[in-house]
Amino acid sequence: MSVAALPLPQPRDGVLRRISDVLVRHPRLLLALLLLPPMLWIGVVYVGSLLALLAQSFFSIDEFTGLIDRRFTLKTYAELLQRSNLDIIVRTVTMAAAVTITCAAIAFPISYYAARYARGRVKALFYIAVTLPLWSSYLVRVYSWKLILAKEGILNWAVGQLHLAWLLDLVLSLPVVGGPSLSISYIGTYLVFCYLWIPYMILPTQAALERVPRSLIEASADLGGGPARTFRSVIFPLALPGIVAGSIFTFSLTLGDYIAPTIVGTSSLFIGQAVYTHQGTAGNIPLAAAFSVVPIAIMGIYLTIAKRMGAFDAL
Amino acid sequence: MAPPRSTRIASGAMVLQSRRDSIEEPGRTFLDATAMTEPSHATAIRFEGVSRRFGEVVAVDNVSFAVGAGEFFSMLGPSGSGKTTCLRLIAGFEQPDSGHIEIFGETVEGVPAYRRAVNTVFQDYALFPHMSVIDNVAYGLMVRGIPAKARRQAAREMLEVVKLSGMENRRPGQLSGGQRQRVALARALVVKPKVLLLDEPLGALDLKLREQMQVELKALQREVGISFVYVTHDQGEALSMSDRVAVFNHGKVVQIAEPVELYERPRTRFVADFVGGANILEPHIASSLGIPPALYALRPEKVSVFADGKQPPGDWLSLKGTVADIQYQGAIRRVHARAGETPITAAVAGGDAGLEAGALVTLAFPPSALHRMEEQ
Numbered sequence: 001m002s003v004a005a006l007p008l009p010q011p012r013d014g015v016l017r018r019i020s021d022v023l024v025r026h027p028r029l030l031l032a033l034l035l036l037p038p039m040l041w042i043g044v045v046y047v048g049s050l051l052a053l054l055a056q057s058f059f060s061i062d063e064f065t066g067l068i069d070r071r072f073t074l075k076t077y078a079e080l081l082q083r084s085n086l087d088i089i090v091r092t093v094t095m096a097a098a099v100t101i102t103c104a105a106i107a108f109p110i111s112y113y114a115a116r117y118a119r120g121r122v123k124a125l126f127y128i129a130v131t132l133p134l135w136s137s138y139l140v141r142v143y144s145w146k147l148i149l150a151k152e153g154i155l156n157w158a159v160g161q162l163h164l165a166w167l168l169d170l171v172l173s174l175p176v177v178g179g180p181s182l183s184i185s186y187i188g189t190y191l192v193f194c195y196l197w198i199p200y201m202i203l204p205t206q207a208a209l210e211r212v213p214r215s216l217i218e219a220s221a222d223l224g225g226g227p228a229r230t231f232r233s234v235i236f237p238l239a240l241p242g243i244v245a246g247s248i249f250t251f252s253l254t255l256g257d258y259i260a261p262t263i264v265g266t267s268s269l270f271i272g273q274a275v276y277t278h279q280g281t282a283g284n285i286p287l288a289a290a291f292s293v294v295p296i297a298i299m300g301i302y303l304t305i306a307k308r309m310g311a312f313d314a315l
Numbered sequence: 316m317a318p319p320r321s322t323r324i325a326s327g328a329m330v331l332q333s334r335r336d337s338i339e340e341p342g343r344t345f346l347d348a349t350a351m352t353e354p355s356h357a358t359a360i361r362f363e364g365v366s367r368r369f370g371e372v373v374a375v376d377n378v379s380f381a382v383g384a385g386e387f388f389s390m391l392g393p394s395g396s397g398k399t400t401c402l403r404l405i406a407g408f409e410q411p412d413s414g415h416i417e418i419f420g421e422t423v424e425g426v427p428a429y430r431r432a433v434n435t436v437f438q439d440y441a442l443f444p445h446m447s448v449i450d451n452v453a454y455g456l457m458v459r460g461i462p463a464k465a466r467r468q469a470a471r472e473m474l475e476v477v478k479l480s481g482m483e484n485r486r487p488g489q490l491s492g493g494q495r496q497r498v499a500l501a502r503a504l505v506v507k508p509k510v511l512l513l514d515e516p517l518g519a520l521d522l523k524l525r526e527q528m529q530v531e532l533k534a535l536q537r538e539v540g541i542s543f544v545y546v547t548h549d550q551g552e553a554l555s556m557s558d559r560v561a562v563f564n565h566g567k568v569v570q571i572a573e574p575v576e577l578y579e580r581p582r583t584r585f586v587a588d589f590v591g592g593a594n595i596l597e598p599h600i601a602s603s604l605g606i607p608p609a610l611y612a613l614r615p616e617k618v619s620v621f622a623d624g625k626q627p628p629g630d631w632l633s634l635k636g637t638v639a640d641i642q643y644q645g646a647i648r649r650v651h652a653r654a655g656e657t658p659i660t661a662a663v664a665g666g667d668a669g670l671e672a673g674a675l676v677t678l679a680f681p682p683s684a685l686h687r688m689e690e691q
Binding site for chain 2: 213215216218219220221222223224225226229233234237238310
């Protein structure tokens with residue numbers, strides 16, 4: 001019994017063929033070619049502009065002429081520590097922290113359901129539902145919230161119909177976070193941020209939970225771990241890298257946003273707004289740059305703490 | 316079956332105390348006093364008419380059996396035969412749709428896994444990837460509220476038993492398959508279960524390691540003296556380790572017997588074929604041989620092959636056949652032959668290479684080699 005071997009496919013000889021032969025023989029060359037464009041992008045465009053920004057923050061502005069003095073100084077950073085600027089930083093970081101914690105708390109059960117129980121159609125529906133808000137313009141969504149939260153808005157009306165206007169008034173009368181209406185208060189800004197960024201928390205958390213094998217949860221129960229213990233010692237630590245990844249999104253997006261607090265909220269500035277005014281109308285590029293360094297520094301500190309606490313041990 | 320939390324913690328501490336005692340006594344590595352005083356005739360696990368459905372599929376269909384205390388009990392069957400579901404029903408990961416399950420005389424329906432005195436070695440080992448080896452082993456003790464120092468000490472001793480000393484601070488990801496398997500074993504045994512459940516624990520290991528672990532597992536089971544319920548699809552594994560074997564097929568238990576009984580006297584065609592690959596003689600072949608028409612099992616090693624022209628002993632039964640193929644397997648050769656429509660396999664010892672595919676042969680065996688089965 002003899003079987004003739006099928007002839008190998010014979011592509012025509014040509015430049016492309018020779019190039020692919022060379023690349024197959026030299027995998028490192030292939031890797032280098034594939035990585036070159038993104039490395040150039042990250043290295044030159046991204047890191048380069050970041051360094052340029054950093055450099056700007058060590059310049060200062062001449063208060064009389066309004067011209068930029070291109071000599072190294074820490075004067076601009078000292079300016080950051082002035083009361084009014086420090087307030088902006090504290091306000092923004094507090095808001096970012098509150099938004100992140102809220103998003104994590106709301107996202108976890110949703111992600112857990114999607115990862116553990118949703119199958120087939122329901123799962124597809126979950127992905128659509130989570131990403132659907134991202135399909136429409138960010139501005140449209142923020143303006144919709146302004147309408148919802150306004151004194152004449154639907155929320156106020158609904159609360160009134162439920163005879164709970166007193167409760168809303170009580171909330172709005174709280175010091176600092178309250179205000180004349182939800183759309184002109186920190187609570188309003190906070191609600192909008194939570195709404196805007198929650199998909200960025202749900203998706204990584206869900207991905208992390210998806211990778212926790214069911215048998216680990218069963219093993220914990222098998223060894224006597226009740227639901228609370230299993231959550232604390234197995235599910236949560238393994239989901240933590242996902243939650244931290246999500247919190248990087250929610251935290252840094254809140255730190256840098258300048259549109260949402262302009263539309264919904266008080267007239268007090270957030271870091272993004274401060275950067276916007278300083279580099280635009282005020283023409284104070286060094287201070288704008290110094291403000292921009294703040295979120296970078298905060299994220300660096302945040303990730304260091306997260307690593308110290310073992311958030312990435314399960315990676 | 317569900318003692319209040321405080322007693323569980325107390326018993327955990329007691330177990331640790333008994334471990335302490337055993338350390339001081341040379342020769343006794345980690346015998347559990349309670350397991351030893353348990354009367355040997357006690358029933359560890361009892362299934363009565365248990366069924367479990369998944370949608371349309373009946374995974375476990377009216378299954379009844381009992382596992383004795385201290386018994387090595389295997390559940391053997393092809394994949395999808397319901398053996399793993401039975402194990403999960405014992406562990407508490409599944410609840411039966413109907414029927415009754417008892418563990419040491421106590422009804423466990425509705426009792427969650429974390430309140431059952433049984434522990435599982437998972438097929439994929441299910442080690443916690445974010446914990447070190449020692450924290451994995453100590454997990455069950457931590458859950459029971461045993462102080463860190465005591466539980467690490469107990470875990471370290473258990474790692475010694477499974478020969479993993481020195482690996483305490485590694486992560487599961489840094490271990491080989493065989494080492495992971497030992498960690499899983501130590502983690503389950505350190506909490507002193509009354510019954511250890513093993514779900515194809517050797518499936519992922521290579522042949523040599525698997526054979527070594529079979530011997531070690533059996534020795535370990537004798538040492539700790541608790542019941543092992545062992546799920547496998549490997550009949551060799553089941554036969555070599557078990558006190559008794561339950562053969563599963565299509566969600567039903569087909570036969571429960573000691574290994575010798577199972578091999579020598581299979582009850583059905585399925586058992587005869589699945590355990591050791593017996594030749595099956597149909598009733599009409601039996602009548603042609605001049606014996607009562609029934610279904611017979613015939614083990615390959617009982618069949619002798621005589622080249623054309625040679626005569627088998629006078630009182631033997633024989634069939635004429637043609638050799639289809641010969642498999643060399645080292646110690647034996649497997650001769651696959653056909654007698655008319657009936658495939659007959661003979662396992663022939665020794666180096667006789669006088670046979671070739673296509674040769675005409677006489678396949679013969681003493682009448683005592685035939686085992687009459689239930690028609691099925």
